[in-house]
Amino acid sequence: MATRSPLATFKDLCIDAVDAGQLAAFWGAVLGLRVEERPDGMTLLVGPTPQHTVWINQVPEPVSTKQRAHLDVHAASVEDVLDLGASPYDLESFRWKVLRDPEGGELCVFEREQVPDYRLYELNVDCADPEPIATWWARVLGGKLGHEDGVPWWWVEDVPGMPFEGIVFAPVPEPKIVKNRIHWDVDTPDLAALVAAGASVVRERDDEIAWTVLADPDGNEFCAFVGE
Template sequence: MGNGGARFKELCLDTDGDGEAVGRFWAAATGCEYTRSGPDDPGDVVGSEEGMGIAICRVPEPMTVKNRVHLDLHTASIEDLEALGATVAPEQDDDDPWTVMLDPEGNVLCGFVREPERMPAYRVYELAVDAADPEAIGRWWADVFGVELRHKDGTTWWWLEDVPGMPFDAWVFGAVPEPKTVKNRMHWDVYGDVADFEARGATRLWEMPRWTVLADPEGNEFCAFPFPEQ
């Protein structure tokens, strides 16, 4: 798998609610649409490309710890995100060019204020992942997708660009001191071969009818789907 071969499919977000409030928030915040088939369906955030989607997944467990996976968003103003239902997190670093916020269920996101001419229709800027060793796990995913691992000297984060199927600018891995203790509230789905992922060091967690749930070497859950038939 050193030559890549995997492809990004979509994001998934857990909810212990009915899914509608958080789904509608993320649809509006990202410039997408929210759809559901009925009251028993938590729904989906749907964009103009498959990779823009966020599948809302109902789970029994509530959110108990800070998200280790979150999204950075382009926004015209922090007030715009607040009007959609987000709240500004109590702890901020004045030196950061972003504002840490919480969605209606407490999931972390970061708002990056842009000038109107820089505001894209699809407003996800980056996918950010906390890591014990961001260089190692970034390199693992770079190898999986066949892209370059990027880094700026003097920083504690590494990132990927031009991932096949990924519609946002970058996938960032940043160093944090705390270990992963529970299942990630947000995860990603990819197209790829399960045996190839396992050969690279992924762990198979369980099987579903249409996909396989795996964990990368840092324990981040992801779902592997077979490539669709052409």
């Protein structure tokens, strides 16, 4: 059977922030990326490839509820991340450590004996039913669907161009109620194909934005760039 071509390719990540400068400094240090402030006022983190880019988007709304998308990171110790400005949230319940960034957003720290230069491990996304949404994103991005018996989460790995290990979809009981503060961007040759596959249009490309804001079948926002 012929393998279907992916509908999109991974482009980069975006994080909302009330104070873009402060959060950029924190995440740049945590992830091992360089902070860059552009003449147009945009703040971003840059690394060895365009796909390492993390846009820090200034927004007026503070964190108001548990994030449905958060970052998991490598670190030599949780103390290293706390020293950069994080605060402890749950250091006992899991084999990883749950912290909050300076604006209250959750992140998970995985302590390692060997820490890579780029320290983003994976992107974690809450959902009601992990298997169908992980399957959807594996199809869209051309990644490999992953699952192990005895664990409730599913993941997408080996995504072409994505510089971290994977996107993990974990089940939670609560519904999505606010816009995700962390999202990812994609490049696509065919916006209509994404919509036909199950994405919905949140905002059309217009004179103010050069991309289309979509939502996946679970309502997670992502931005699609055509012909970039």
